[in-house]
Amino acid sequence: MLKPIVKYQGGKSKEIPVIRQYAKNAKRIIEPFAGGAAAAFYFEKPSVLCDINHNVINLYQTVANSKDFSQLLDDVEALKDADHDELEAEYYVARDYINEHKNSIDYDSQKAYCYIVLRQLCFSGMERYNSEGDFNVPFGHYKNFSCNLVPEHHEFLRTCELIHGSFEQVDIKKGDFVFIDPPYLERLGYTEGDGSISLHERILEWTKNITENWLLIHSDHQFYFENYKHIVTNEFAYSQRFGKDKDHSNAKTYHLYISNRPVEVKFFSGTKEGLQMELVDIIAEAGLEVDKSIITKLTGKAAQYFIEVLSKNNS
Numbered sequence: 001m002l003k004p005i006v007k008y009q010g011g012k013s014k015e016i017p018v019i020r021q022y023a024k025n026a027k028r029i030i031e032p033f034a035g036g037a038a039a040a041f042y043f044e045k046p047s048v049l050c051d052i053n054h055n056v057i058n059l060y061q062t063v064a065n066s067k068d069f070s071q072l073l074d075d076v077e078a079l080k081d082a083d084h085d086e087l088e089a090e091y092y093v094a095r096d097y098i099n100e101h102k103n104s105i106d107y108d109s110q111k112a113y114c115y116i117v118l119r120q121l122c123f124s125g126m127e128r129y130n131s132e133g134d135f136n137v138p139f140g141h142y143k144n145f146s147c148n149l150v151p152e153h154h155e156f157l158r159t160c161e162l163i164h165g166s167f168e169q170v171d172i173k174k175g176d177f178v179f180i181d182p183p184y185l186e187r188l189g190y191t192e193g194d195g196s197i198s199l200h201e202r203i204l205e206w207t208k209n210i211t212e213n214w215l216l217i218h219s220d221h222q223f224y225f226e227n228y229k230h231i232v233t234n235e236f237a238y239s240q241r242f243g244k245d246k247d248h249s250n251a252k253t254y255h256l257y258i259s260n261r262p263v264e265v266k267f268f269s270g271t272k273e274g275l276q277m278e279l280v281d282i283i284a285e286a287g288l289e290v291d292k293s294i295i296t297k298l299t300g301k302a303a304q305y306f307i308e309v310l311s312k313n314n315s
């Protein structure tokens, strides 16, 4: 049950309770659009992580690297003592480094450190590049630096297959669960392959040939309603910081859960009742007797606590 190493826009940590209902019994987790890889880190099963963004995969390769990991962890830990002004200076040094090496797709542990600095300290957590491919987001004026990186990330990523490339490159095997989380159609925000229609048309054709279980999460865009209507779909209102409104204020979006596997989603994340139902599910999965009358008395925090304890125990 690891947390993603870096904050990632569009990260799906909050939707793990739903993803879990689709991913049950999977032998491996395949993330063709890995980003922060919330699902793979959470389930800690054998995983394949693929992303078109070299910074993402280079980070995971560095964390997986036995020679470079401890230096990376030391550098990250040292930054936790820095104050606002030191962080600001470090941010712009890191941004310059990333931009100077934007055309390189070689393994680079220094670039991995700089990417962590950018992801954790950029304004509003937005990863944006200008037309020349330069990262152009300013410092987010943080007073402290935080990062979830721990030795367990190293242990886990050493076991993963890491692919820098496009989603079609993943090799899907029997028993895999494929979690498809592309950039939203017509949304800004990522390096390459930004939400253009052609990317989503390619995804549509690609999913037609996947016979193993897959789940695709996307906003409630017309393209998805029209093209996936023959497939089991669940819909869920989801609040997020970057929404449809121009000023990104208090925006709410609807997520579609599209899958080739007929899963009747029992609960969605975010509410006390959802957490209680998730706990009931996890207790039953562990082969223990469930007393629902007690569980419905728990607060959301208490339910969350027991979910974490039991999930650790089960894995």
Ligand SMILES: C[S@@+](CC[C@H](N)C(=O)[O-])C[C@H]1O[C@@H](n2cnc3c(N)ncnc32)[C@H](O)[C@@H]1O
Residues within 6 Å of the ligand: 004, 008, 009, 010, 011, 012, 013, 032, 033, 034, 035, 036, 037, 038, 039, 050, 051, 052, 053, 056, 165, 166, 167, 168, 181, 182, 183, 184, 190, 191, 192, 193, 194, 199
């Ligand atoms: C919504 S994010 C994934 C977030 C992730 N599920 C998480 O929990 O953090 C989408 C990712 O897809 C990547 N991407 C865009 N086009 C791609 C392509 N053609 N092949 C692989 N990855 C791509 C982006 O770089 C970005 O990291």
